[in-house]
Amino acid sequence: MNVEVWTDFLQQNWLVIVIALVVLFIVLNLVKTMVKWVLAIVIVAGLLIYSGVSLEKIGEVVTTVKDETVDTIKSEAINVMLKEAKDAKYIKNTDGTYTVSTPNVSLVGEIGTETVEVTFKGIPVGEWKVNDSIITFIEIAQSNESTTSK
Template sequence: MSQLEMWFEFIKQNWLVFLIALIVLLAIVSFVKTMIKWALVVVIVAAVAVYSGITWDDVNNVVTTVKDETVLKLKDQAMNSMMEEAKKATFKSNEDGTYTIKSPNLELTGTPNSDKVKLSFNGVSLGEWSMNDTIRDFVKEAKQNK
């Protein structure tokens, strides 16, 4: 039985508990107008989570998985943008010896003859990357666009 099937089975068996919790949450959010309502919401959500057997490790695993998948998708999008935006990229040599390449969605900063570059995609820093063929081609194309 897969993880998804297990969850569906659990929800089928405990649908009434989830329905009651949802109704109580909606009532609290609608009628209680103070900060206490958010404390009650957190308590109810935590109680349902404990009742369902969710542990902090499960939550941590889900958060880690979502984060990893998001970063991977951003990296894929950045690589695709490099290939598409290479002709629009502008190369600038900085006074400190580094260079900066900007295109509509990317900003790449590096040091000549270094294997590492810093990359931002749509204003979001993707950290330090090792040079690969796509990045080298992007840098070459940007230098030609000077």
């Protein structure tokens, strides 16, 4: 965001902002229920809308942050997956599914499908398409099982 735009906005609307902040502090100090948080959100939203920041822009920022976070978690999970591949255990279940697990990553998939459910550090991170990294991880886990069985 442009600093000059915010500076101009603050200079032109300082009185409205001060009044909104005073009302916000009064609401937060006097009202002791969930209503105070609803009122606080309404006041902040009103200021944002008044300042020209639209809910659409806020939604775009939230979506961008969410996408970046998911990509970061996915990247971290794949890195950990490949680092821990030598310790991976492959289990073929009787229902046609398989599980590949390490101390930090777990994959559950159905044999013949192109997706797996991924859990990273105990937290489900969604259904991923099987890519080269995941195939390599599964193959290493399978080879670990065959060397352990001998």
